[in-house]
Amino acid sequence: MSDTGNWCLIESDPGVFTGLIKGIGVQGVQVEEIYSIDKETLEDLKPVHGLIFLFKWQGRDPASATNQAPIEYENPDVFFAQQVITNACATQAILSILLNSRTIELGEELSNFKAFVSDFPAEIKGHAISNSDVIRAVHNSFSRSDPFINEMNDPSSKEKEDLFHFIAYTPINGCLYELDGLQEGPRNHGPAPGDSWLEKVGPIIQERMARYEGGEIRFNLMAVVDDRIKVYQEKVAAYEEQLKALQEKEGPEAGAWLKGEIENLRGDIVKEEGKREKQARENKLRRHNFIPLIYEILKGLAQEDGRLEGLVEEGRTRAKAEAESAKQRKAAAAAAGGASEDVDMYE
Template identity: 80%
Template structure:
């Protein structure tokens, strides 16, 4: 785990990790939800949405060529928080900050509020340096690194193993304009006006256009939304319905308001599900920090002593070969479909954790 300004660890593309990171730096009242489709119904269920965080494979080309976008423009440094990424592996946290620090309705907490005020007059590059030098932000980021020596070796600059690189950017409305915030660019990109909440309808085609630039077999995209605390949202709705029900029953009697009773029960169930999800995320975050290599080593040693290891290894090789062949066939079929004019769709694939 990194402990200096030059060492930021890889973290997973996971809503539980991002929610924990946000809470760790002192921000209140928001969480991160993974989105599997950018259809209107999905986004409506999550309102209010403060911003979207999009992960894609980094190919080293200039994303300014994205259809429907503009090159970095002159922008008001006082109204748009934009920081250039100056350290490897920081893009996930930087994308999150791009949403948080451009959303006036979010309670940033004391530390991040002071940080925003301190860097407000800095140019983009110095803002990036300030993020890198923030003990709080770096420490919280690195606290979500997986305790796995193999990951550290794989990402050693001297290692011959090369992994695909992935990068995060943010989309968020600022002063009635939809902005794309990419720390690897010189400045933000303005995708045009988006009055009210219309930015969610506007951003969908922009993300789809970026996805369409990749070969048909590329499915490794990930999209997450920064939204209000779901339990708080559900509790506020429940309180509103309960007040309406009480007023209705006072006028019409205790049997009135059947649909309100149903909505209240549904919200109670939503609250329970959200509480269970949070407990699961907290458990998973704890497991990420635990190094299981010594346990696995002892298990393998025991299997070897009992003469069972060789057979299990061979069985694993056969299964892995079959899975690789299946993946190859799926990729070939997807490429053929794309070549025949098939759509890339608006669904998002697996989680990945190798970031530029």
Template identity: 80%
Template sequence: MSDSGNWCLIESDPGVFSGLIKGIGVNGVQVEEIYSIDRETLEDLKPVHGLIFLFKWQGRDPAASGKLAPIEYDNPDVFFAQQVINNACATQAILSILLNSATIDLGEELTNFKSFVSDFPAELKGHAISNSDVIRTVHNSFARSDPFVNDMHDPSSKESEDLFHFIAYTPINGNLYELDGLQEGPRNHGPCPGDSWLDQVGPIIQERMDRYAGGEIRFNLMAVVDDRINVYESKMAEYQSQLKALQEKEGSDGLEIGSWLRSEIENMKGDIQKEQEKRTKQARENKLRRHNFVPLIYEILKGLAQEGKLSTLIDEGKGRAKAELENAKARKQAQGSTATGEDEDVDMYAD
């Protein structure tokens, strides 16, 4: 894998991913974070086009070799691109879902890109993604303006334990596929007629998480779904149509079914308002991500130092931190903690 090549790290955040999809020109879909992989949770988000899974990359896992689904090579019905550059895995996971969907409106840019690379081998598809000015520019527009965190470490480096990786799960032509750009090809997890893939994917992801030590909780799962406002508006229009038909037939909407329809219409209005508020918040957060606050912080600290207030504030901060750590240590001791080494660490950080 080559170096970062001007591809920056982006956050695992549904607002970022939704903005990235929109920035590429794709219409009618967004990304939602999910906290459970049970069928009921996924049912509420239908239609679900695919799942994006984030986990700590730990290289090839020999213990999992017997459990891995087979790799398919050169399947013309599956768009698969190998990841040839660091920091691009989030965007590649998103593209793996978008470019394998038969129902998503890709927009002009991505439609042309898919057509152009359709006959390329997987490695060349990866190079095409990394060299796409449009895709790279949109990806980098969501990079955090953080001078202290610039590039993801190379997986072969000594610090690879801090490397996190995105992969995608999506149904293609009646089969559930795992699309991981660090693999040689897509993994076929078997037939999934209809939307049964939502039942099949949960145990697969759970098994993957179970390979890690019990203390590892840094996983993230997001779903690419239809635009929620469009979904709510469509449901509301359907309920309104049913209510109108009921009123014309019965001459009144006072029946129990009429009350239920009116209640659902109000629920849809509330859901639309919540979604609009969420998008406003996400847009603000995305704007703040792009802003570099370091110069402002520097000037504030410089001003405090010139006024002779900085050292006092630092001492006060140290005092509060030490008090909080001592309180934490006392709570642990009250709970019967005997972790001497842990207590020594607390003292060390309190100095």
């Protein structure tokens, strides 16, 4: 795998993924984080175009029920690109859902890209993604500004860093497909007509999670769904039509249930608008470099008579006091027959 184009790591965050989708010109869909794959949760999000699953990479899949699904090496109806770029798995998982959808409006940029690469083999599709200036630029626009070396990513560190990977699950031509750019091809998990794929994918994801030791909880699941504001607005319009017809027939006092539903949906629209404003603000903060601001603050404090030195000394004193307090709590726990390790977890 190459580092073509220097692709950055991006966060597993629905606001980031939604911003990335809009950045490449796709409208009408968004990404929602989901905490359960039960029927009720997924029913509320329909239509669901695909799921993006994040997990800790352990190398090639061991023998399991999941990877018994056959790999389809050549299927012209499935858009599959091998991942040839380091750090690009998030964007490739998103593209796997967008480019295999029959209902999402891709926009001019992505439509042209799909038409250009559709006949390429999987590896060449991966290289085409790596060489797309638009896709790479949008992906990298969500990198964090970090001028300091993070010891977790320090190549000289002897500690082995955990690697995480994104894959996609999506329905294609009545079958459930698993699209993982590190595999040789898409896995076909069998027939799943209509929305039945949402019921089929749950046990598959649970089986993947069950392979890990009990303490592993670092998983993330997100769904690519229709624009929620548009969904709510269409429901409001439909209910208002029903309410109008009912009141014309039975009088202005009729339709209390419909009035309540309309009010709830309008509340949902307000909440969604607030969530989007928050996500937009967070995405701006992700791109902003605060180091010059911090430098100027420290410089200003240093220029004031001994103020910075006093703050440093205050911090040292506080750290010593907290360390001494921790020792005392450990000693008290040991004297009482408790486990000092429990205290260490919170220090």
